[in-house]
Amino acid sequence: MKKVTFCESVIDNSHKSCKDYKPRDKTSSKDNPTTDEQKDKKNHEWIQGYLRLAFGLSDPESLRVLDEVSVEGVARYIKDNKCKNIITMAGAGISTSAGVPDYRSQDGGLYDKEKEQHYTIDHFNDNPDIFYKWLKKLFPENLKPTLCHYFIRLLHEKGLLLRHYTQNIDALDQLAGLPREQLAEFYGSITTSYCMECNQVYSQDWLKEKILTGAEPECLEENCKGIVKPDILFHGEQFPPWLEELSSEDFCICDLLIILGASVKEQPFRNLSSKVWVNVPRLYINLEPPDPPSANMMMALMFGHTFDFDSEERYRDVFKQATCDDGCRQLADLIGWGEELDELFTQNGGCSDPKEIGDDISSQKQNGIKSSEESQEPQKKEEKRSKPKSSAKKTNSQTTTKTATRTKTITPSKKHSVKKPSE
Template sequence: MAGIGAEKNLDEAGDQSPSDDPIIPVPEDEARKPKKELTKDEEFLKEYLARSFGLRPPPKQVLSTVDIQGIANLISEGKVRKVITMAGAGISTSAGIPDFRSMNTGLYSQLDKFNLPRPEALFSIDYFKENPIPYYTVRKQMLLENYKPTPCHYFIRMLAEKGILLRHFTQNIDGLERVAGIDPELLMEAHGSNRTGQCLHCSATYTAEWIKDCLIRNEIPKCTAVDCTGVIKPDTVFYGESLPKRFSELVDQDFCQCDLLIILGTSLKVQPFAGITNKVPVETPRLYINLEKNASESKHPLCILIFGGGFKFDDEDNYRDVFLQSKCDDGCYKLAELLGWKDELSNLVTSEHARLGRSSRRSKKKLNNFRY
């Protein structure tokens, strides 16, 4: 009987098609386990490498032409709804605020008299704790001056007023975006601002006006709390300090939605700010307005893994990256002209500067009457 049963089983097995795979039961608890989702960075790397090795079709080109006219056409056609702007010191130089690296006029070129161990020490938290005098000496004029926003700042405001600005990320600490009237909710001041300061010992908070009053008296701002004489540090991010938590939160939240990235007046040399240019979707156009083309395409796998692939301005397969060699104000006026917004931008700059001029005269009169 055992033999007959065995033959029957063999016959049944023989009826099975060679192409049929045996069914392997999966434990119930394994079947219920959710599939692990890739992080955004893992998804980016997977997609980038797949496209690099020809395993994906090329991204759809959304620009009619890969130049500033193509960017203007995209906006004019109503295909842009979530613009992210990224800015560096270059958008504020025409306001009279020096950038860091420009020959003779850059901030780093004016530090010889302080005998610093290196120029960057001026903004190092460790050096500031040891000797805050150089920092406050250099920053005094900037803190006391009433700088006016530039046409570039007002162009960003226009993007907001037209309802297409998703977020403005800035490395600057001058606060000119707020002066220009951009909604603070739309701002990510990655390196903080000078609007407030905190005691390094007890964390008591002080206003910018209080700090200015100390500087007018040629005093280093120090805490007035009982039994505390700690130095007041502006709420800006120094070298050696972490960026605000909100920065990484907004990068994760915003960049995956971005349909146009505009980069203005930054050398893109400081991480992690520079690396986020690669966080936008692969179809999203990127416009870079700057005097120098500092951004370049990186082919090194480790750089791709950490910072993304970079720009492809001069590559034959470039389909989305546009470089406009220009001062930021001129570049914004050029784009505004192509959009038919130039007169609107010029009128906004003129009226706002007149308003701020009246306010500045009142402030100076109040300052001249100040007595202790």
């Protein structure tokens, strides 16, 4: 079998798509529940914690682990080595300064509610051109990761990143050097594509060349002219089941949650933000704050679907109103990592001068990935992905119930879905 190196993986025709690709467990610690009995106990303790707080049986001050409920307090919490299992949750806001359109925006959003009928798997099967016109926006010239992406990588290099949960499909986190096993991609990514007829797998560079030249991404295998589809989820497809298990195990040992450029009013992040323990600090960096709390504050607290940034009783939630680049720049400076972040960013060719981060975002270049030499033949892949040890809990994922439908010609043994991070 012909093998090629691809994204630090070797891949073949037995392609496992995003729904079968689960991250390796980094969390083999004594705090991580392994048996069903231990998991049930952890779940009960988690529920009790939120209920006690909701009914006024817990003093919020007694739950506080930050010396100050502010960005400065979060920075000291990290700097003083009081956390070791940081989870980052990222949305479209971390990639907009690189030139990637917000996938929920009305002018270019794949997951915009008003246009979702155009981006269902059935509509893709019938008319893939609409999707590929949108996808072309993900391939601006010289697309590069942002300062925020490199801040997340720095957390990894410091040994503090438990997992990076992302709604983005642009794969800029991988381009920034974040290992695949550290990623949980809810919607998959454009790093790989596959033929919906014969399952032949194609590289990102191959697809990029087709998209930018206006050529139809059609399978090149002999006697097959199937549609080539990026390994991502469309409207109407369910999130992979392994994400529920993974998030359950990750979030129960998380000791700092950082939310970056993401909406927390919709699934999957709405429930994820409440999966951490009731005393775990949550830093939210975004241009806009989340929606105000539910009118039924008790129910909101019980299920964790709210943040408290302003009340006198706030004890863990911190909101930084800024671009993700600016917020991460400030946090890195406060921790004492500013120079390291600049060096990491410039050495790897970030999307702008790090010293300019903080200027008006509209003045920044909207650059994006330099094309490498593209092969005219598809790059076959054989991913060395062993079964991951999970580290997760039930993520109340997407509200849609339709299963991930593929084309009729795909056999059950080669069913595709969102990749699990490998071991």
